[in-house]
Amino acid sequence: MRCKYSCQHRYNIHPQKSTLIKTERTKTNHQHHTISLGESPKQQEQQTTHLGIIRAAKYETKLNIQEHISVARRTLYTLIAVGLNGQEGLNPRTAYKIYQAYVIPRLLYGLEILPLNSTQMTELKQFHLKTLRCFQSLPIRTATAAVYMLLGALPIEAEMHKRQLSLLYSILASENTKLENLIERQMTVNAGNSDSFFSRIQEILKYYNLPTVSEFKDQLPSKMQKKKDINRTIANKWSTILQEEMKEKSTLKRCNTQMLKIHETHPVWKTLPPLTYEVKKANIKARPLTGTYLLQEHFQRFTGNT
Structure with a gap:
């Protein structure tokens, strides 16, 4: 046929x-x-690759996550030569810009269409967080919110949401009649199906207090305006979330949370000259800010001596 x-x-x-x-997802007794x-x-x-996405009979999403993390890790290794190696390398602010341009697109390519569960998102989050921590030469015990906010970096969930909302705009802006019919069908039939893209996008729109898909379609902004609005909304949302999280951490009492926002780098990295020894000095300055610099009081607490 x-x-x-x-x-x-x-x-x-x-x-x-x-x-x-x-x-076929269900077991049948039909003859092959x-x-x-x-x-x-x-x-x-059992599996094949189509347009950079692995299509498989089983564990399709899991295979894609593993492959994308592997590709992103190899990309990071190739960038070590330009100084993307933490303490001995570039200003963390510059390293993050390179990471945004070359690694994140390869890490998240095509994943906005796949139904990721919490375990798979955790794998992406761990890779993303470990990389940002390495750029700043911060220890593992550093609070997660501090790792993001010192660089003004978005969590990987927010990066994924940006791509999903961008895909939604592309679909709504298309004049393809078949796509319009598909949207109506999916919104009607798969409203509560977590495997459906439109069901997931409804939850994302609700999370950021954005208009629904129908309202979005009726008042579709220009592409540049859409991009600006989405970036601002996501940045404000996560700035608030991470600031509240930082206030609850006793190790971050020396850090002024009000001046930390998404897309705004902390002065410890922002005012850093492009010199290796200056990067090392700034790494030491970042330790007291994040509560990871071992002081005499910490040694006394651990040893029990007065």
Whole structure:
């Protein structure tokens, strides 16, 4: 049938470059039939890659997460030569800009369409957090909120939300009739289905107090205005969340939380000259700010001596 359809619409399906994957999610007792592409029978495969996304019969999302983290890690390794290696390298502010431009796009490519669970998001979060901590040469015990706010960096969840909202805008701005029909169908049939993109996007819009999909479609802003509004809304939301989290941490009592915001770097990194020894000095300054510099009082507390 597929071969006949392609012939009618004047395009060819290459038999060697085509892969057959069984996507049936429920167990059935039906007899398996041989599927042919033209005169060539096709064997079922466990997985393949299409447009950079792994398509698999089982554990599709898990495989994509592992592959994307692996690609992002290899990208980081290739950037070590330009100084992306923590204490001996660049200003953390510059390192983060390079990370934003080269690593995050490869880490999150295509993941906005996949239904990620909490475990998979945790894997992405750990990689993201570990990288930002390495740029600033901060120890593992550093509060998570401080790692983000000193650089003005967004958590990986927020980076994912930006891409999902951008995809939503692209779909709504499209004049394709089939896409419009698909939106209406998905909004009606899969309203409570967590595997549906539109169900997840409704939760994201609600989380950031943004208009619903229907309201968004009726008053669609320009692309630049949309980008500006979404970035500002996400930054304000996470600035508030992380500031509140920092206030609850006793180790961050020396850090002025009111001056820390998303997209705004702390002066300890912002005023740093591009010199290696200055980076090392700034790393020491960042330790008292984050409550990770061991003082005499800490030694006394640990040893029990007065």
